[in-house]
Amino acid sequence: MKKLILLRHGQSTYNLAHRFTGWADAPLTTQGHAQAAQAGELLKEAGLFPQATYSSCLLRARQTAQAVLAGMPYKIPLQTDWRLNERHYGDLQDKTRQEAAHKYGLTAVLSWRQMFFCAPPPAADNVAAYKLLPPGVTPPNGESLQQAQQRALGFFTQVVFPAFARYDVQLVAAHEDLLRALAVYFKNLPPKAVEKLVVPPATPWVMELDKTYHATQDYFLGDPQKIAAFLKRRPE
Secondary structure, X not given: OEEEEEEEOOOEHHHHOOEOOOOOOOOEOHHHHHHHHHHHHXXXXXXXXXXXXXXXXXXXXXXXXXXXXXXXXXOOOEEEOHHHOOXXXXXXXXXXXXXXXXXXXXXXXXXXXXXXXXXXXOOOOOHHHHOOOOOOOOOOOOOXXXXXXXXXXXXXXXXXXXXXXXXXXXXXXXXXXXXXXXXXXXXXXXXXXXXXXXXXXXXXXXXXXXXXXOEEEEEEOOOHHHHHHHHOOOOO
């Protein structure tokens, strides 16, 4: 059985401030580092030792993956790729939820946050995004969940899925909205289902994949009561 472990990063400074992060390169907080280290412990307790690990180019995901790998009994390299970055939140990036709602209205902000096909408006200044990309690549500027899913699946198709010919367990450290979008693919969900999906921070999400790389079973590692309580939330 091939297993793909999806891991949302730990608490970042922007999470703590309730800001839309997107491609803003916020680091983990002290709590976020501790959460990431605990994720590594959960994997070891479950006997899940990644043979290949990937993360987005964003610092919070890289720090999370590095903390997990630091606790493993062997060393493996971390491969980063911009296609695993969080969805680009356009003009919402850097704004608090309150600031975004004041500018655009709460209904619009919630639709951009929750719905699969809705994209937030582009940012007037997107220069910083170019620094996260290879030369010649144009960054997104305001993405729907569907658009973020499609660029990430390009990486999975080119890198992760072929690597299952050599590996049984692989780990991807990324971001909540990107993982919500990917869950629609892996779990064969209708797009509307994404509106109720949330992903606990630094909580290993194990996908047991069939030959078509869809999940036959999926589950989170950790305290079942805490996980169940978190999953009752709705994306805000």
